[in-house]
Amino acid sequence: MSDSGLGDDFPAAPVTFDPAVPLHHQVYLHLRGEIADGLWQGRDDFPGEREVAEQLGVSVITSRAALDRLASDGWIERRRGRRPRILYRLESAGDPAPEAGPSMFEFGPFRPYAYRVLLAETRIAPAEACAAFGVPAGERLWQCMRLRSVDGRSHSVTHNVQHPGVGERHTADQLEQEPMVQLLTRAGYTIHRLRRRVGILHSPALVTEALGLTIAEQVLVTTFSLHHPDDSVLEWVRIYLHPDQSTPEETMDFATGKWSSAEHM
The missing domain is CATH 1.10.10.10 (Winged helix-like DNA-binding domain superfamily/Winged helix DNA-binding domain)
Known part of the structure; x- marks a missing residue:
């Protein structure tokens, strides 16, 4: 010290x-x-x-x-x-705010990302994902990790976990081109509820390599679970945001208690 x-x-x-x-x-x-x-x-x-x-x-x-x-x-x-x-120039109050990237989680037709699939297979899932699905730690679940880029710049890596019967239906072409929510809804699944929380983690090696980071660097991580109408889990998602990226400004309406984003989705 x-x-x-x-x-x-x-x-x-x-x-x-x-x-x-x-x-x-x-x-x-x-x-x-x-x-x-x-x-x-x-x-x-x-x-x-x-x-x-x-x-x-x-x-x-x-x-x-x-x-x-x-x-x-x-x-x-x-x-x-x-x-x-x-050399670093701090934005002054009179300067325009730095351009924010898209929301970490995309829902609906708005899709600014280009995707590169890093992994798509059924393998041992993270313990937190197993717990979300109510299965023992060490269970094999379908997993997909994709690097998302915006205007040629690395934005984030998504780690999607689904039951093999769900995930193995996605084709390689679909994973290279479409948001996961779009794939799930088009496959006939109804997403009734989304739960999320934010934290900071050290990324696994596959993520740091894709984002050009070192293993010692921590990144902002958002973890989601998407739920069926009966509240059972359809998908568990973890998103690792590149530290150079920023997200859109969000506004809370105190009259309704709801949040909205400046980004149109």
């Missing part, structure tokens, strides 16, 4: 490092987070490798590796004999 008081305007705060994750990666994530949050906006005192090393209690080799990666990723500019210069 060390103090992160980088710069006079930053109060010292403890930084706890995970011994299982390379230090240079954690320093990189820490500094990148401060830059992205605008904490160095309009300043010219971003620390060099020795200052980072001293303030975070790491070696100069570690801080150098973190700063080199920030530079290679376009967050800062490094020149010999000069302090690093911030």
